[in-house]
Amino acid sequence: MTDAPDRSPRPTDAPAPGTVGPGFRERVLPGVGGWAAVVAFAAVLGVALWPASHAIALGVAGLAAVVGLLTLWWTSPVVSVQDGTFRAGRASIPVTLLGQVTTLDADAMRAELGPRLDARAYVCLRAWARTGVHVTLEDPQDPTPYWLVSTRRPQDLADALRRAPRPGA
Known part of the structure; x- marks a missing residue:
């Protein structure tokens, strides 16, 4: 076994069709804190609605989490x-x-x-x-x-x- 670092290409470093040599692609996603904030917000919505209706609270919390997570991903720019x-x-x-x-x-x-x-x-x-x-x-x-x-x-x-x-x- 060697101590050399792994030099295997990452999927984003693979050459794109029609290019010479490796390219670059990165979606600049939020860190763990950004994702956790969306989930926490959805949980707060669920807790706020819990006294009114458990089913509505769970539905709204789930929908808020999915919409929030998808929005974070969708609005993160791609640099390539x-x-x-x-x-x-x-x-x-x-x-x-x-x-x-x-x-x-x-x-x-x-x-x-x-x-x-x-x-x-x-x-x-x-x-x-x-x-x-x-x-x-x-x-x-x-x-x-x-x-x-x-x-x-x-x-x-x-x-x-x-x-x-x-x-x-």
Whole structure:
């Protein structure tokens, strides 16, 4: 047995059809606390309705839990680098228009979102993912100077952006 770390590819690192090399995909989901808050809210609804009707209380609590959990999942943005395109939430841009990529730890992300934030920047932020990347844009026709994107795997995202194929490079 060796002490080497497991280097087997993760499902999100598998090459997407039509791409060269591994891509990147992450759904920026809440942590355990976010999921627990939804379940706790549903339980509070059930307890509040319990004196009126046990059946209604259980039904409302169950429905609130399911709707809340699905809403958390559905509203969590997907960050990906596939098919020569960088996607963060609903926005996408060809990797050919990207410049420097910088990984951000929690302190750097806080600074980028505070005193250093340019109001023209595209921000795909989730408070539960405290790290991210800063990606400059090199499109003279786009007034957006950079993207600031939350991710729990900033180094993996930066690596995928750097190795994404760029025609003419």
